[in-house]
Amino acid sequence: MSLFSCNTPLVTIITACYNGENSILNAICSIESQSYPNIQYIIxxxxxxxxxxEVVNNKRHLVDVLVSEPDNGIADAWNKGLALAxxxxxxxxxxxDVYDNDVVEKAVNTYLGSNRNCLIYANCCFIDNGVYKSTNSSEFDPARLKKGLGFGFVHTTCFVPKSVYESIGFFSTRYKIAIDTDFLVxxxxxxxxxxxxxxxxxMSLGGVSDRYASRAYSEFLNVLENxxxxxxxxxRFYLFFYSVYSIFRPVFKSEFLKxxxxxxKHNLCFLMNFIYAVIPTFFLKNCYLKLLGFSIGKCSYILKGVKFYRPGNVDIGNNTIVNRDCLLDNRGRITIGSCVSISHHVSIYTAGHRIESLYFDYYQEDVFIGDKVCIFPHVLIQPGSTIGEGAVILPGAVVSGNVEEYGIYGGVPAKKISTxxxxxxxxxNYPFWRAL
Structure with a gap:
């Protein structure tokens, strides 16, 4: 593979492994599927x-450098890779672990827009035997680190310029598990x-830091102290707290508890919706919603049959009507302006699964609906959509993305028809619970 140019710098990916016959093929294939063309791959x-x-050699044409020899642990293996990068x-x-198809391309784009003296990190989805479990999409917060609560991101998502390693040094062989923590600090x-x-x-669950959680946490705190x-x-306080927590950790981590x-959670959600349905007046209904963390303005009403996914995360302005049998997926935040008319059987989603992702992972994006918007029946609004002030969405449309102010949209997917x-x-002002 070629050396780097201004717009497509060479990117080196290093995989350290030992007895990884059951997983390394997926890692190699994720390098093969990258949209970015200029990669040096080292195993x-x-x-x-x-x-x-044997598995690696079957894909040997994808591997630029292969070293197979005894080492002194993960840090030693990583340092060997850095020396060859x-x-x-x-x-x-x-x-x-596995990269999504556009990981390297997006990392490079971020790098090219930086001051080059940086560390780039991103989202990490945790996978257990091919099943998506959760996503870490947090941002680095120095205040959390100073409290001993970690970086907020996962090292396997990181891309670092070679110049940074040359400046601050390679990985320390002093640690066996918290190797990445020492480097990040x-x-x-x-x-x-x-x-x-x-x-x-x-990232697959069950790695070294999972199997030796107590030792990993102790090393982590040692790094922070050093x-x-x-x-x-x-x-000492955190170690004591963790020693107590570790007794119950198998229970907290168990699939039975989850x-x-x-x-x-699902039954509480059912109960929340059931109670809303049987409350006799709109005044009491709105008081109930406010107790649950909803924000709802004057002369605004949510009619019968509407379903919520959780408490809170809904902000509604004044003089707005959400008609019967709508679905408000408020896992993400739904913001609805004033004088908005939402007809019956409208579904507003803020979360879902990425159908093109390797593991069908969950995502969540807020929805915003401006003032004086008119949404006709059976409209479906996708996560992350923004509907500008005064816009009209015609019956049966599927909205995904941004809708212009005062635009009239229809179709699947919704497209602008007129203004x-x-x-x-x-x-x-439509306080009629049984309205059709």
């Missing part, structure tokens, strides 16, 4: 005794800029 194998090398930007992909104390990008890396991020007294908590007059003077 550092710790002299595996299973079929790892020719890329301007470097990422580490664990043998049982050194980046932080050396004023390396942490930048979040918008790609996704899929770099004066936390004091000894704070470390299943039952989800069962309880509405702007001199709108109407308002609503």
């Amino acid at each position: 550092i194998d710790g002299a595996s005794t299973d079929r790892t090398l 020719k890329g301007e930007l470097i990422g580490f992909l664990n043998a049982d 050194r980046c932080y104390v050396n004023n390396i800029q942490f930048i979040k990008s918008n790609y996704t890396v899929y 770099h004066n991020i936390i004091q000894s007294k704070t470390k 299943f039952n908590l989800r069962w309880i 509405r007059k702007r001199d709108l003077r109407y308002s609503f």
Whole structure:
């Protein structure tokens, strides 16, 4: 693969592995499927005794450098890879993790827009035996780090310029598990800029830090103390707290507990909607919604049969009507302006699953609906949509993305048909629970 140019710098991806016959093929294939063309791929194998090398050799044309020899742990293997790296930007992909198809391209775009003295990180989806579990999309917060609460992102999502490694050093072999923590802390104390990008890396659960959680946490706190991020007294307090937590950790992490908590959540959601349906007056209904964290303005009403996904996350202005049998998926925030007419059987979604993702992962994006919007029956509004002031959505349309102010939209997907007059003077006051 070619050396880098201004617009397509060479990116080196390093995979360290040992006895990874069951997972490394997925990692290699995720490199093969990258949309970015200029990649050097390095595999550092710790002299595996299973079929790892056989699997790698079947895809040898995709691997620029293969080293197979005993090493002294993960840090030693990573450092071997760094010594062989020719890329301007470097990422580490664990043998049982997977890149989404556009990871390298998006990382490079973020890098090219930076000051180059940076560390790029992004979203991490956690996978257990092919099943999506959760997503970490948090942003780095120095205040959390100073409290000993971590970086908020996962190292396997990181891309770092080679110049940063040359400046602050490679990985320390002093640690066996918190290797990435030590490097990230050194980046932080050396004023390396942490930048979040918008790609996704899929990380398999059950790695070293999961299997040896207590030791990993102890090493993590040692790193923070050694770099004066936390004091000894704070470390001792956290270790004591974790020693108590670790007794119950198997229960907290168990699938049995997670299943039952989800069962309880769904039943509480059913109960919340049932109670709303039987409350006899709109005054009491709106009081109930406000107790649940909804914000609803004067002379605004939500009619019978409307379903919510959770408490809160809904803001409605004045003189707005949400008609019967609508669905408000308020897992993300739904903001609805004043004098808005939402007809019956309208579905507003703020969350879903990415149908083109490798693991059908969950995502969540807020929906905004401006003042004096008119939405006709059986409209479906997708997560992340913004409907501008005065817009009209015709019956049966599917809205995805932005709708212009005072635009009239229809169809699947919804497209602009014409423009509405702007001199709108109407308002609503429609407190009829059994309205059809």
